[in-house]
Amino acid sequence: MAALPALFGLLMAVVVTGQNLDITPREAVRRVGDDLTVLCKVPYPIDACRMTVGTTSYRLIPNNQEEEIVYAGQGLQHGECGAHIKHIKEEWNGNISCTLPPQTGQIEVIGTMRLLVAKAPANPQLISPPQPAFREGDGFMAQCIVPNGRPAAKITWYLDEVQLLAGIHQPVITSEPGSDLKTISQNVSRTLAPEDNGQKLVCRAEHEALDGPREAARQLVVHYPPKRLESGPITIFGLKLGGEGRLNVTIRANPAPTTEWTVGDLVLIPPRSNEDGSITALEPLHLGGGFYNVTLVLARVAKEDVERTYYLRVTNDLGREEFAVRLSTMDEPAARKSKTSYLIIDVYGVELETGAIVGIVIAVLILLIAIILVVFAKATGRWFFAGRSHRTDIPDGADSEAPLPPHDDVKGSENPSHDHGEYISNGDTKHPEKKPDTAV
């Protein structure tokens, strides 16, 4: 039971220590040689001000501004006890406390703040899988460690010049027992894409004690098989009979692909021409970013050139892709040139773009609503918007259900024709049979 008064005494001491004393800042990070001002305030006049920095206690007198650590504040009569430390020393890392006389009683009032004297960390280390190259879709994980900073360094990640925000894990901060130096480590994970090839993954460390950031980096190499950029057969438009014809196919691959053209019985591996020089296969031209133009040149486009199919095979270590290329002397259709609209429907040769389609759909909807309104009004002898006073003698159920059964029949016959999607049936069941007539 003797513990109780002891505990009470301890509580009192804690309360007195924090009593009405305001210290700012509570924590500061400074480099060696920087200055720092710490201010303690109490809401009553004081007659003394002591500040403990490192192991030394300084008695601060407002008039004396000559020393390394001098009084700061608006005066003791305002309850202010501050210290201006002109040049921070390494050994002052730790607590700074002020000691003020109490308003009443014997126990002095103490306030404590923490000064971190910044210490530069060691260089960042980037730890990543040792293999020189990865494949598209591979999961990639790297870890960056910045050891022994005070406080811990800050890590940011970049892919070339662009800051990475996705796939960044929580940083982990550790320190050796008994040391206030902090080691920070952070992981980044990413699913590799073709765009990552050739990019530099950078771990950047920043710290109060460093004049500039330090970096550790590695280059990413991402391999992938040849890819086509558009699906389906390729048609080269706008060729002129008798003129030179260039068959361009743009593909993407890494590492660089080899190509092979097949024209009838002729197989051409660039750079090569056929015997009379009328067909030349060019080396794939690297456009950057893994994109290549693969080109076959026809010296003079003849009629039979337009009629046949050219086969292109593109191969690298990871796979191959094959293309069928056809020629056309027509101009490229307008719809393929302008990509302003993604939905284009060709109705009897007239192209309707998204806007027009939406307009037509809305117009049809409005028309349908109007028809329904009129039918409803006719059948019931009242208008929707004519108020409820008209709903008097006719029972609701008998009234509104009467016209419905024929409607349902119409719907039933409408459904199969919906599959054709080309016209709106008005219940004419002959419509689906009509279609073959108009198509032939």
Ligand SMILES: *[C@@H]1O[C@H](CO)[C@@H](O)[C@H](O)[C@H]1NC(C)=O
């Ligand atoms: C510094 O002050 C904090 C409380 O403010 C205390 O917990 C810590 O022990 C002190 N450190 C030293 C070295 O006196």
Ligand SMILES: *[C@@H]1O[C@H](CO)[C@@H](O)[C@H](O)[C@H]1NC(C)=O
């Ligand atoms: C970070 O990566 C290292 C090595 O790959 C691993 O040991 C560690 O557990 C990872 N830490 C986190 C937080 O993911």
Ligand SMILES: *[C@@H]1O[C@H](CO)[C@@H](O)[C@H](O)[C@H]1NC(C)=O
């Ligand atoms: C590459 O081919 C595309 C057509 O596939 C063409 O538009 C482009 O001009 C070509 N670029 C070069 C540099 O040959």
Ligand SMILES: *[C@@H]1O[C@H](CO)[C@@H](O)[C@H](O)[C@H]1NC(C)=O
């Ligand atoms: C094919 O590429 C060449 C440049 O190599 C370019 O001059 C030509 O316009 C391209 N042809 C087509 C049809 O894209």
